[in-house]
Amino acid sequence: MTVIRLGIVYLTDRLLFNAEPIRTDEFNMNWQDLPNEACSVARTLAVLGDRWTLLIIRDCFNGTRKFDEFQRSLGISRTIVTNRLTLLTKEGVLTKQAYQTKPDRYEYRLTEKGLDIYPILMGIFRWGDKYYAEKEGSPALFKHKNCKRDFHACLVCSECGEPLHPRDVNARHGPGYKTKPRKKK
Amino acid sequence: MTVIRLGIVYLTDRLLFNAEPIRTDEFNMNWQDLPNEACSVARTLAVLGDRWTLLIIRDCFNGTRKFDEFQRSLGISRTIVTNRLTLLTKEGVLTKQAYQTKPDRYEYRLTEKGLDIYPILMGIFRWGDKYYAEKEGSPALFKHKNCKRDFHACLVCSECGEPLHPRDVNARHGPGYKTKPRKKK
DNA sequence: TTATTAAGTATTGTTTCTGTACTTAAGTCA
DNA sequence: TGACTTAAGTACAGAAACAATACTTAATAA
Numbered sequence: 001m002t003v004i005r006l007g008i009v010y011l012t013d014r015l016l017f018n019a020e021p022i023r024t025d026e027f028n029m030n031w032q033d034l035p036n037e038a039c040s041v042a043r044t045l046a047v048l049g050d051r052w053t054l055l056i057i058r059d060c061f062n063g064t065r066k067f068d069e070f071q072r073s074l075g076i077s078r079t080i081v082t083n084r085l086t087l088l089t090k091e092g093v094l095t096k097q098a099y100q101t102k103p104d105r106y107e108y109r110l111t112e113k114g115l116d117i118y119p120i121l122m123g124i125f126r127w128g129d130k131y132y133a134e135k136e137g138s139p140a141l142f143k144h145k146n147c148k149r150d151f152h153a154c155l156v157c158s159e160c161g162e163p164l165h166p167r168d169v170n171a172r173h174g175p176g177y178k179t180k181p182r183k184k185k
Numbered sequence: 186m187t188v189i190r191l192g193i194v195y196l197t198d199r200l201l202f203n204a205e206p207i208r209t210d211e212f213n214m215n216w217q218d219l220p221n222e223a224c225s226v227a228r229t230l231a232v233l234g235d236r237w238t239l240l241i242i243r244d245c246f247n248g249t250r251k252f253d254e255f256q257r258s259l260g261i262s263r264t265i266v267t268n269r270l271t272l273l274t275k276e277g278v279l280t281k282q283a284y285q286t287k288p289d290r291y292e293y294r295l296t297e298k299g300l301d302i303y304p305i306l307m308g309i310f311r312w313g314d315k316y317y318a319e320k321e322g323s324p325a326l327f328k329h330k331n332c333k334r335d336f337h338a339c340l341v342c343s344e345c346g347e348p349l350h351p352r353d354v355n356a357r358h359g360p361g362y363k364t365k366p367r368k369k370k
Numbered sequence: 371t372t373a374t375t376a377a378g379t380a381t382t383g384t385t386t387c388t389g390t391a392c393t394t395a396a397g398t399c400a
Numbered sequence: 401t402g403a404c405t406t407a408a409g410t411a412c413a414g415a416a417a418c419a420a421t422a423c424t425t426a427a428t429a430a
Contacts (some may be wrong), residue, residue, distance in 0.1 A: 044312050138359040
């Protein structure tokens with residue numbers, strides 16, 4: 001059974017704390033191989049695509065910074081909070097900074113890379129709002145400081161500014177495209 | 186130990202096939218309580234927020250329709266493919282339609298609700314592209330049929346059309362806001 | 371002296387995910 | 401006729417991740 005160490009990233013739990021080579025000699029894939037996929041969606045989901053990470057990031061945008069605040073806000077296991085904050089820090093989405101000493105206490109803040117997750121989060125909010133809101137209406141409203149109006153997120157073409165519909169888009173391979181490093185049986 | 190049946194949804198694996206009341210008498214939360222959160226992000230992630238669902242939906246946008254195509258494309262366990270397709274069909278994101286009989290064969294297609302996931306997916310693609318692309322460039326390029334140019338996804342204010350930055354947004358509770366149904370210890 | 375706060379670590383049990391094999395029903399090849 | 405292939409799953413054992421609870425450490429407050 002050959003064992004090959006793949007590309008870049010060791011991501012969470014098992015791999016986060018005990019980085020081991022990934023076996024590549026079987027056909028099936030598990031999600032820890034995702035960063036090796038030649039797809040930006042797959043690579044992003046390798047970092048953000050679990051049940052809690054995006055909720056932690058949502059809390060960050062709401063001003064949450066401390067370990068216990070995250071744990072209380074989400075009500076999840078402290079182990080998961082530790083793992084996710086560690087991973088997001090490693091990935092450069094959050095920074096961990098001491099805000100006091102004796103005893104040392106740390107806070108977690110979004111980096112620029114973290115702030116760039118905003119469109120994803122607003123897209124998720126918009127979809128949930130449209131399909132899962134209470135009949136009373138949205139649980140949250142957003143006002144744009146610039147135009148002083150309530151808005152919702154809107155996806156447009158960066159070139160012509162028109163709203164984007166999936167039917168109006170042609171996708172093709174780009175320069176970074178590689179055929180999938182598919183494992184042989 | 187009191188047991189209370191909560192709100193709406195039974196989502197995956199255990200709850201998908203064997204819907205049981207959710208215990209609400211403990212402090213900690215697990216992700217199956219997410220649909221009861223008064224947050225559109227949490228509710229969306231209860232459906233889409235696992236390691237594989239958004240990749241299945243990505244494949245749908247690429248034209249994948251059949252069970253075996255999903256399984257081969259992602260290289261994941263057939264069990265997961267079954268569970269995710271079943272869940273997405275239940276949630277109205279996909280439809281399951283027979284494309285032949287004797288023997289019966291089905292295909293899965295995006296509904297309108299499914300097509301509305303496009304902004305989320307493009308947001309995810311954009312972020313991965315910015316931070317995890319090969320040095321050669323993006324693995325995929327998108328052309329807007331309307332303006333005939335390569336573009337990337339851009340998030341703007343629905344009211345004034347300006348690009349949105351997190352610092353320019355004020356959030357507040359909306360009419361559907363409820364205090365969290367926090368469990369008591 | 372005891373309790374509290376913050377930021378974790380440790381441990382155990384439950385749930386989910388992974389890998390492999392099997393099933394069913396029809397069509398195709400030799 | 402029998403073996404092989406395709407499509408769409410199901411079954412089940414073992415591995416990984418998650419959940420619940422308790423514990424640790426260092427300082428302050430009552």
